[in-house]
Amino acid sequence: MPAAFPQPTPRRQLALRWAARLLACAAALAGAANASAAGNAACTNAQRIVFTQPVTVTAQERAQIAQLSPLRVLAVSAPPLSQYEEETGRYRGVAIDVLCAITQELGLDWRLDGAPTQTVTEKIAKVQNGQADLFLPLSATLERERLGHFTLALYTSYYVAIARKGRSIEIDRAADLARYRVGLVRGVALQPILEPLVPAAQLLLAQQSFAGGGLFDALRAGDIDVAVFSRDFFVEQRYNHELFDLEIVHTFKEYPRHYGFYLGPDAAHLQLATLLDRYLGAIDTSASLRAHQMGERQLIERYLHQRQQRLLLLISSAGAAVLALAAFIALRHYRQLTQRLEAGHRRIRQQQQALQAANHQLQQLSQTDALTGLANRRMLDQSLAREHARWRRTGSALSVALIDIDHFKQVNDRLGHTTGDAYLRAVAGVLARSLTRVTDLAARYGGEEFLCLLPDSDAHAARTVAERIMDGIAALQLPNPRAGADAGALTVSIGLVTLQSGSHGTADLLQQADVQLYAAKHAGRNRIQATTLRA
Incomplete structure (x- = not known):
């Protein structure tokens, strides 16, 4: 029989137990230190972000920031905005550099969960139910906006149509996809737009993109003709997965994809999102973008x-x-x-x-308004000129709705300009949701005025859109405490004009819309005043 191992003495057993306890404590302390420093460790390239103008932060806001616990940040691999590195266990990318630069300016600490063990849906749910504070990067959808707060966009990409090289794929607009078998990743923002255009039998909704059995495997195997995917993410990842037999055949510029930071739903997260917006409106990310497009x-x-x-x-x-x-x-x-x-x-x-x-x-x-994300005045003028020229050729009715927020000066004077900016974004969101056709355009006209351009819309169709806008504003239930009156909900007045026939120019159209808006204001506000221009 083999010799038995000698049994440890009682003193040796006690020493082993104490040694095990000390090792466990040291491991716990090291884990806590690593977790608390995870955010700072990722901040090695904040200098790539340049602030083009000073950002004002009040002493009261800095005091409130100082009282915050370290932000709990989640991320997803979406190069060049963020990319998880297996060898370091950390994320890098433009969004990380931006977050580092802003939090260093604010003196705000944060930590990043480095392990990508959860799906994007699960991470978004953590932010929405308060288990995390911030998710990056993410593009806005109506469902996500209802359950959290988005900052201004720090990056914009577009969807593209991708096909195998050598295929005769001709696509000039989204409607052309109806001729092909189309695939896209389930849950992306473009899904509800393509589902009415592509027959269900020709539409493949993949659970994943580059992983085995995903969207691009289906494209290379010939199960679909076209894959619809984010342009910049495909350009970066095609090198990692060596998809050199695929090429971009069309860019859907009518569906821009804006990426920003996504925060929780409570008032504190809204205040933080508003503060982050000031910095996002004053940054230059070009150096970081060049560094991470690799x-x-x-x-x-x-x-x-x-x-x-x-x-x-x-x-x-x-x-x-x-x-x-x-x-x-x-x-x-x-x-x-x-x-x-x-x-x-x-x-x-x-x-x-x-x-x-x-x-x-x-x-x-x-051509985009920085505060609301709608078209700005330059893009509006170009679109109006183009649609007016088309009206002259075709004679199809052209309508314009000029929208003004009632008593908006009282919002700024009594609730503050930060709240006023939040109201402008909320009204812009209603306008974007109310225009259901890709040919319609919502723009910020100036101050608290907005303008909706409605091609091929007669007086009845235009009024339907205007009523949908007023219903959407009423559903927001935003307080508007007017001076000398009880607090009421925010309302808008709308001047509606339809160009039916005649030789009226764009200046006539805008002037008449302003006249109708003034009449709606004079009649008591919170109403629609409309007219039709004929020969």
Whole structure:
């Protein structure tokens, strides 16, 4: 029989128990330190974010920030905004750099859950039920807005149609997708827009995108003709997954996808979102964007690393008798590497061209109102001129609704400009939801005035839209304490004009809309005043 192990003495047993307790305490303290420092450890590139103008924060707001507990932050892999690194267990990306820069300015601490073990839906639910404070990055939908608060967008992307190279796919607008078998990831913001356009038998809703059995596997296998996906995420990830047999065939610029920070639903989170908006309105993220758009560079580095490992293996396993063969193999690999690098240079040039296109898209953002996300006056003037010219060609009715918030000065004077800005965003949200056609346009006209451009809409159809807007504003139940009166709910007055026939210009259309708005105000507000222009 084998010899028995000696039994430890009572003194040795006691010492072992104390040692185990000390090790457990040390592990717990180390875990707590790592958790509390997770946010600070990620803040290594905040200097890439440039503030283009000073941001004013009152002493009272700074005192309130100082009393906050460290923010509980969740993230999702969505390059270049955020990307989880397996080797470091951390996230990096433009959104992380922006969060670092703003929280350093505010002196606000935060920690990031580095383990991507939960789905996006589960992480969003954590923010909505108070188990986390902030989620990044996320694009706004109506359902999410009802259960939390979004900041201004820090990045805008577009959906694109992606097909296999060499296929004859002709798409000029979203309606053209009805001719093909279309796939997209279930739950994305474009799903409710495409479902009425694409027959159900031709629409595939995938549970995942790049993972095995997901959207792009279905496209490469020929189960679908076109995949609809976020442009920038595809451009970055196609290098990681080597999807070089796929290409973008169309960009849906009519459906911009705005990404920002998503916070919890309570008043404290709304106040924090409003404060973050001040900084987001004054940042330049171009340096961070250039640093994190590196999908192609990662491909080249991975290729070089793989080739180096293979070369070392060949050298270590070769003997003196096969030195000549080893030299030949090394030379062949070197030539292959040179060819690959030349191909990489070509892809880099293509990426530069793509960056130039992205800069052009950023210029398009100059047509968007920064506070409300609606079209600004420049885009409105261009769209109005285009639709008026089309009216002259076709004779189809053209309507305009000019909307003004009643007693809005009382909101700013008595509730503050921060609340006033929140009211403007809420009214803008109602306008965006009330216009159900892609040809309609909602714009911020100036101050608390908005304008809705309604092509191919006669007087009856335009009034239906105006009534839907008034119902939506009433449903908000936003307090509007007018001076010398009891507190009431926020209302709007609408001047509605329909261009039916004649030689009226755009100036006539806008002037008559202003006249009708004035008449609605003079008649007591909270009403619609309409007219039709004829020859």
